[in-house]
Amino acid sequence: MYIDIFNEVVDIMQNDYAGHKDKQGWDSPDRYRENIRELSNQHQLDDYTFINIINDYLLDFKDPHMFFIAKDEQSKTNKDIGFKVRRFNDVLYVTEVMSETRLNAGDRVIALDKLTVSELSLKHKRELRDEIPERQRWENIIEKYNTLYIENNYREVTSFNLKLYDKQQYTPIHSLEKLNHNTFNMTLTDFFSPDPIEKIIASNQERLSDLENLIIDVRQNRGGSDSSFEQLLPLLFPEGKTIINLDNYKMDFNITKRTADLQIKGLKSLQDKTTDTSFKESLDNMITFFQDNSGKGFVSFENGGEFEVEGSEFPKNIIVLADAYCGSAGDIFVDIASRSAKVAVIGRPTAGLNDYSNLINKDWEEKFSLYYPTSRMVSLDSGIKDTGVKPDTYVKWTPEHLQADIDMNIALNFLEER
Known part of the structure; x- marks a missing residue:
């Protein structure tokens, strides 16, 4: 099932996507296809992992106006880190807390798995797309790591292992x-x-x-x-x-x-x-x-x-x-x-x-x-x-x-x- 869906996604991106002529040859589907087959053979491929693989493939097109998600907002695969951040200088400030109650708005993310924000910025340049710090989106990057290092308003540094939570449904205003x-x-x-x-x-x-x-x-x-x-x-x-x-x-x-x-x-x-x-x-x-x-x-x-x-x-x-x-x-x-x-x-x-x-x-x-x-x-x-x-x-x-x-x-x- 997974490989068939991936092949159809590739076909859409190479033929139906409005930027397919401008970006011909930008994508490298073979390495993702190989990864899907390998994980599937090892029985390590689930819906959540598959969604992440597809979204990583879509990054090849350098277009933030596309995404691959679980269709049902209440699906167990529809998860996130439970908080939002925004970058200022080399710190990620927690701007909103949804499900992650171990954090407070204003807490500062100073490292992920002991990598500083500056180091992470270089490592994930492809995902960040925009070099202007205040425009960068970090939540999906944070999701890839295990340990979060936090400095609170009292300058105390703590760490804890990240969890994934069911995404909160969007409420229009x-x-x-x-x-x-x-x-x-x-x-x-x-x-x-x-x-x-x-x-x-x-x-x-x-x-x-x-x-x-x-x-x-x-x-x-x-x-x-x-x-x-x-x-x-x-x-x-x-x-x-x-x-x-x-x-x-x-x-x-x-x-x-x-x-x-x-x-x-x-x-x-x-x-x-x-x-x-x-x-x-x-x-x-x-x-x-x-x-x-x-x-x-x-x-x-x-x-x-x-x-x-x-x-x-x-x-x-x-x-x-x-x-x-x-x-x-x-x-x-x-x-x-x-x-x-x-x-x-x-x-x-x-x-x-x-x-x-x-x-x-x-x-x-x-x-x-x-x-x-x-x-x-x-x-x-x-x-x-x-x-x-x-x-x-x-x-x-x-x-x-x-x-x-x-x-x-x-x-x-x-x-x-x-």
């Missing part, structure tokens, strides 16, 4: 809360569907119609569909008509028969879950596009160009809080918002995931799911890559962010001075 008499904060952790945003706007029309200041927090936004945030655009732009040019997002889809079938299945599933008629119509158009072009390979998608936004006087001032954990449709949202005269972006550059995007998932036996990009930005032909949207005000991540919401405080001070 789409909320609007009052910060002070003239400022509200909207938190959006994904753009998977327009329905939650529609509900926020519908239930807060009176508040938004004369609001002085709005902060939109997308620092943890997981992306989704840019159609999901269309309803926010009139709030973002000043009163009157604004022309938005999206030529930088022109893309080609690699429409193999397999990808077309998966796209159509996924789009129909989204239709069943939404009540937004405009979104349903947009999904209908996409379904027709994939039906008409199934098996044709790379096909230009009629996006990009210009569209018009009818803006509003209120909110008068908008701050968008951004970070490296905001990507895909989140990248696009921050980019579009940054073009408005009444918007300022504060924080850190977004993830920059749209070179290859529009992920679709291929499932196996209700056990595994491969998510891979099906579209490719035309701008890559000119050597222009998506490196993330840079903020108007850059705020370097430091351990002080663990004591207070530094970005939010800067945003509030900014609005007071306006």
